[in-house]
Every structure is written in C-alpha cells, then in structure tokens.
Amino acid sequence: MVIIPYETHHTHVLYVNIFWMEKKFIVSDLKPGQTLFDEPFALSELEKKSSQQGKIYYNIGLSDKTGEIHGKIWSEALVNCDLNTKIGEIVKVTGSIQEYNGKTQIVVDKMSVTTEISPAEFLPVTTRDRSQMKEDLKNEIDKIKNQDYQKLLLAFWHDANYLDRYSNFPAAEYVHHAYVGGLLEHVWEMYQLSRAYKSIYPNLDWDLFFTGLFFHDIGKLEELDIVGAAIIRTNAGRLIAHIGQGILFIDRLISKTNSDFDSVSKDKLFHLILSHQGELEFGSPVRPQMVESLILSMVDANSASINQATKHIEKSIVSGEDFTEYHKWLGRSFYQKDYLPDATKDQ
Template sequence: MAKTVTISELRIDQRIQNEAFSLKEFEKKVSRVGKYYYNILLGDKTGEIRGKLWSENVDSSLESLTPGEIVSITGYIQEYAGKPQIIAEKITVVTDMAPEEFLPVTSRDRSMMREDLESGMQTVKNPHLKQILDLFWNDESSRDNYLNFPAGMYVHHGYVGGLLEHVWEMWQLSQPFLNIYANLDRDLYFAGLFFHDVGKLEELNIVGATIVMTKEGSLNGHVVQGALKVQSLINQIPDFPEDLRVKLLHLILSHQGHLEFGSPVKPLMLEALILSMVDTNGADMNQATKHIEKQADSDDDFTDYHKQLGRSLYKGS
C-alpha cells in the first residue's frame, strides 16, 4: 500500500480513497440523538487532523483498534470550526506499512547534531564526569534512545530526534554564556546539559506510530526519573566525589527553573541558572517556530492562540 497524500496537503472538499494514516485517537461517543460515532485523530509525518466516523461504518472487529496502529481511510474533508476535519466513511487496518514512516522527524541534520555533542563531550576533562558520560554513551541502547527519542509529546520537540535536537540547540545557545562568564565549571555544565532531560527516555515511549507517556512518566515525571538515572550511573563509578554528585543532581533537579514547572528546587548555581534559561529559550523558540510553520498557509497575519506561550504569534512580514 502506498501513501499518496499527506495531511499538510489535504484541502476542504477533497475526497480521499484508501489513504494510510496513523491512528492517534479513537474514542466512541454518542450523539444527542443517540447515534454512536467515533472521534478520531489521524497523523503522519506532516501533522495531525481530527475527524469523525459513524459507527455503522465500523466493522465490529475494528472496535478494539488502538492508538498507534496504521489505518486506511476513505472519506472526505470538510470545514469544522474554521479547521479541516476528516469525515471517514470507511476504515481498515493496514499491516504492511512501517509505523516509523508516519512519525514526524527532526528537520535538522541528525549526524551533524550528534557530532557536535560528541565534540562537546570530548572537551570534558574532569575524569568522573568523563566517566559518567562515557558509561551512558557507550551503552548502545541508551545512545540509540538518546538519538531517536522525542523530547515531548505535544509541548516542544515532539518528534523523532527531538531530544537530540533540543540538547543540541541548548548547547548552541549556551556558547555566549560560556564565553562571557569566565568562572563557570564548564565540565559540570556540559554534563548537566547532556543529562538534564535524560528522564524523558523513561517518561516517554514510541509505540507503533505514536509517542506515549509511560507509567513512570505519569507517576514520577522526567525531572525525578532523570535524577534517579544519573544517580544509578554514579553508583557504578567507584569514588565519584560527593560534592560533584550533589552539584550534578542539582542541575538536573532544578532545570525546569521554577517549582510550579516541576522542579523541586530553583536553580541556585550559576551553571544551573544558565541551564534552565537556555532550556526555556530552546523550548519556547521550538514551539513558536512550529506553530508559525503549521499555519503558514492561512491568510491571517496572526496564528491561532498558543496555549503554552499565551499569545497569538505574528507571522506577517
């Protein structure tokens, strides 16, 4: 089966015939007149589209469809509340397409970002920090996950390679600080930056063609999971200095910047302050850039309201 149209290409009144998408949500609802229907959310590399599917069009064997599966849809696009939505007339399961083909991927060069971070790693002279970085990076599955995982589900960098891109952008944003302020502990800063979101590897997972929150993510969150991961790496290194352990954990635990953003402590060291600033800068710029890109085709000079950023962005020139 081939994919002939992407979500970004769909237009109002367009008909689609057996087009493949990833199924991101599939929820049975009942209308005011007692008719059953499904709310669906479909995705591919280029974005997402909401839609509806009347239950008489759903074979009973499909009632147990789960998010992450690939489905083929026949139907048409209509406008709903100013946005396109799919009215699906037929849905079938697709088994001969790889789910990865439907996941959005970073638009930056992954090998370039990897090389830059590995060069940063090479500059670390402190033997214990070098050891903890090597211990993590030389483990194939940790490294693969770090290179492929998203940094979020919705808020920022929510795509394959998103974590790598997020850390790479933060590393670029850090350079002026490292040039201006001479007395920083650069080795500690790099290790803190590299590991600050390592808890996302346990908070999130890629299942089929969707990014999902894990039980650890829901119950403990990435800040605490990250600190636990770093502590478990430290436990494998004999004589890791106590002072360095506490400082490195502080950088991880304080990186969200504020207690209300999920950090148990505020940044209390210069390195931690810079880390939380560039974390916020990188996340905000990613959200703003993607929000403007997504709405490039609309005639309006301003985007829709962005909940996290608390504003509509200007996209006119």
C-alpha cells in the same frame, strides 16, 4: 521501489518502503473537497462520544510525518470501521475532507488496520542533521577536564542502546521537540545557546554545566516511549516523571561505572537536573541556586519556547491569516505574515 534507511530507537534497519507506493495524500496537503480511498495514516486519537440524541459517534485523529488531521466517524459509518484499533497503529481510511467551523476535518466512512506499512514512516522527524549534532556534543565531551563527569558521559556515550535512544527519542509527547530526534535537537540547541554565556562568563564550572545539560532530560528515555507511530507517556513516566527518573538513571549509572565519584560533584549534578525547569510550579522540586543551574534553566526554556513558536507557525501558515491561532502554552497568537518557513532548520 525505493529503499530508504530509517533509524528506529532499537536498531538501525533498512525498510522496503511501500509507504510511498500506498500514499496518495499527505496531511499537510489535505483540502476540503478531496475524497480518500484506503489512504494510510497513523491513528493518533479515537474517542467514543454520544450526541444529545444518544447516537454514538467517534472523534478521530489521523497523522503522518507532515501533521495531524481531526475529524469524525458518524454513527452510520461505525459498522465499516475497526474500532479496536490502538493509538499508533496504521489504518487505511476511506472518507472525505470537509470544512467545519473554518477548520479542515476528515469524515471517515471506512477504516481498517494494516500491518503492511512500517509505523516508523508516519512519525515526524527532526529536520536537523543528527550525525552533526552528535559530533558537536561528542567534541565537547572530549574536552571535559573533570574526570568524574567525563567518565559518566563516556559510559553513557559508549552504550549503543543508550546512544541510539538518545538520538531518536522525542523531547516530549506534545509540548516541544515532539518528534524523532527531538531530544537530541533540544540538547544541541541548548548547548549552542550556552556558548554565548560561556564566552561572557568564562569562569563558571562549564564541565558541570555541560554534564547537567547533556543529562538534564535523560529521564525522558523512561518517561516516554515510541509505540507504533505514537509517542506515549509510560506508566512509570506518569507516576515518577522525567526529573525523578533522571536522578534515578544517573544514580544507577554512577554506581555501575564509578564508585569513587566525588560526592559534592554528584550533588551539584543532581541539583542541575532537579532545578532545570526553573520554578517549583513548572515541576522542579528545587529552584536554581547556582549560576550554572540558572543558565541551564534559561537555555532549556529558550529552546522549548522557540521550538513551540516556530512549529506552531509552520502548522498554521497554510491558513493564510496574518496571525496564528492562540497557543495555549505560550499564551498568545504569533504574527506569521512574513514568516520564512523552516526557521529552526540548520543552514
């Protein structure tokens, strides 16, 4: 029996890992012709449909850390499936892997919920070293000269619950860095990218910049949540979204920790958070109106787009085609023929 450490976003726990004893197939290796028997997956989609003849069937999505497979539960199999299962719960699936319209899909014959396996085992995780990324950010916090900004960063850093969530949260539900540790990785990438700007334009307010960078997506801690093996958007996240939640979060943290916080420094920090998506049509209520906020919005877009492109290629490279499928957010296909896997991995 293998025991592996796994960091959840609440506590650091040692799980007895029965995952590898139960699991015979991983999603990225599934091929047409395979038959699965009581194979565990996380449920990622379950949608009731009706055929033209009025027959009920379900679209289903099943996932593990290596990816997601979609498929069907046809009407004759419904009686053998637990259809009250919630997204993020672990299910054991019996069925077959088939090819449909050039895509690999699963046809489910039987599905039941299991609580024997930790859902955390099914979530994808960053491939970068989280301790190293945290150390790099902490070194930068220690160098900050503006006392208001440094106090704010340290108040956050020394709260074990905040730091735990910051290290484990994804940066998004689907779009980019959508895995455990994704938020930390995204912030770290932006920090690394910004170092080139700092060497070219040394006279900008880099204390403000780093504080804005560190906190720009802090609202994600309330916009998103990890439930079972699913990354979801909370109700507050839908209603307020992460930019608004980020401002509320920082405002609360400032009132709690430093009543003397300089009001101009606070306005500038809020400006960086509010404008980080760059354009009104991308969800920012103000456009960047400082060079620091302009650079922040650019490195944010860089990190997000490069992550989307590399993950898209990694997912599609098994197809053996020269180009990926169309990427709807980036609006293009990518040439993947000579792609070296794991381009985002820390060397």
